[in-house]
Amino acid sequence: MTVIYNRVALIGLGLIASSMAHALRQFGLAAEVVGHARSAETRAIAMDIGLCDRVYATAAEAVQGADLVVLAVPVGAMGDLAAEIGPHLKPGATITDVGSVKGAVVEAMAPHMPAGVHFIPGHPIAGTEHSGPRSGFASLFNNRWWLLTPLDGADPAAVARLRALCEGMGANVDEMDVAHHDLVLAVTSHTPHLIAYTMVGVADHMRRVSNSEVIKYSAGGFRDLTRIAASDPVMWRDVFLTNKDAVLDILGRFTEELFVLQRAIRMGDGEHLHAYFTRTRAIRRGIIEAGQDTAAPDFGRVAQNGAKGG
Ligand code: NAP
Numbered sequence: 001m002t003v004i005y006n007r008v009a010l011i012g013l014g015l016i017a018s019s020m021a022h023a024l025r026q027f028g029l030a031a032e033v034v035g036h037a038r039s040a041e042t043r044a045i046a047m048d049i050g051l052c053d054r055v056y057a058t059a060a061e062a063v064q065g066a067d068l069v070v071l072a073v074p075v076g077a078m079g080d081l082a083a084e085i086g087p088h089l090k091p092g093a094t095i096t097d098v099g100s101v102k103g104a105v106v107e108a109m110a111p112h113m114p115a116g117v118h119f120i121p122g123h124p125i126a127g128t129e130h131s132g133p134r135s136g137f138a139s140l141f142n143n144r145w146w147l148l149t150p151l152d153g154a155d156p157a158a159v160a161r162l163r164a165l166c167e168g169m170g171a172n173v174d175e176m177d178v179a180h181h182d183l184v185l186a187v188t189s190h191t192p193h194l195i196a197y198t199m200v201g202v203a204d205h206m207r208r209v210s211n212s213e214v215i216k217y218s219a220g221g222f223r224d225l226t227r228i229a230a231s232d233p234v235m236w237r238d239v240f241l242t243n244k245d246a247v248l249d250i251l252g253r254f255t256e257e258l259f260v261l262q263r264a265i266r267m268g269d270g271e272h273l274h275a276y277f278t279r280t281r282a283i284r285r286g287i288i289e290a291g292q293d294t295a296a297p298d299f300g301r302v303a304q305n306g307a308k309g310g
Pocket of ligand 1: 014036037042043100127
């Protein structure tokens with residue numbers, strides 16, 4: 001138990017921030033955790049369940065005197081919040097975010113960061129389809145990746161300190177370039193979410209034709225997609241609006257592949273299908289070997305395994 005930052009201010013008190021609050025306390029990484037969320041209800045819940053030592057009605061008040069500020073709000077809200085808190089940040093403080101997209105967040109936040117403050121963008125690849133202050137749990141980040149995307153000229157000591165905090169919460173930390181992050185996440189998370197939303201939408205239309213059969217006989221694949229498609233609509237709207245180019249690039253490639261598979265099915269080309277599915281199966285094996293999921297069938301996905309991430 002080593003205190004890494006004396007006072008941590010969490011701005012936004014949903015799934016990610018509440019998980020951080022639990023983990024910071026459990027591992028003794030912060031002497032004090034304060035917070036802000038826009039609604040009085042969320043702030044009251046945060047006090048009620050002991051997420052924060054204090055909550056503030058405004059973000060500007062919450063960040064005063066904080067050694068680490070974490071923006072944990074939807075990507076589209078980061079810029080306005082950065083503008084609000086910029087003048088109130090303590091000199092020498094570190095400010096990070098947990099947004100699922102990095103390019104747009106850097107563009108929106110960087111102009112508001114005063115000199116003498118360390119702005120180090122980040123993204124924990126961990127999450128569930130649940131949101132709000134009650135949805136967090138301390139083990140969310142355990143053995144998950146936390147990507148940091150330090151900007152040119154970032155202070156190595158400040159980056160190392162933030163890395164130590166993420167590692168203290170159980171995460172594995174990697175550093176990468178902002179644009180590379182957005183492309184990788186478009187492949188591993190953003191486009192798959194769009195596909196899940198689409199497939200569940202298709203089934204919803206079908207349901208009108210076949211009554212409740214889609215729900216009744218939902219096999220593992222569809223059930224898993226409905227879990228992903230139950231993710232927070234505001235968060236995901238913002239992800240697609242802000243990681244537009246990378247998602248459109250991957251979606252274009254996806255559509256091309258889909259047409260090739262569609263043709264193989266039409267032409268009865270079993271060899272093509274078999275070879276394709278053999279290749280994709282190897283990717284799944286790689287994910288299990290890398291410790292990022294288990295081989296156990298778990299189509300309902302117990303929330304606590306933190307198997308999903310934006
Ligand atoms: P969440 O559970 O929906 O919580 C969002 C929080 O932000 C709520 O406390 C909300 O306050 C607050 N908020 C929203 N707009 C605000 C504003 N304009 N000013 C102040 N507070 C505001 O969200 P989350 O899942 O923790 O996601 C937070 C961030 O983490 C997002 O950027 C997301 O991309 C990223 N992320 C999410 C996941 C995931 O799987 N969920 C994974 C990795 C990263 P109220 O409760 O008062 O409305």
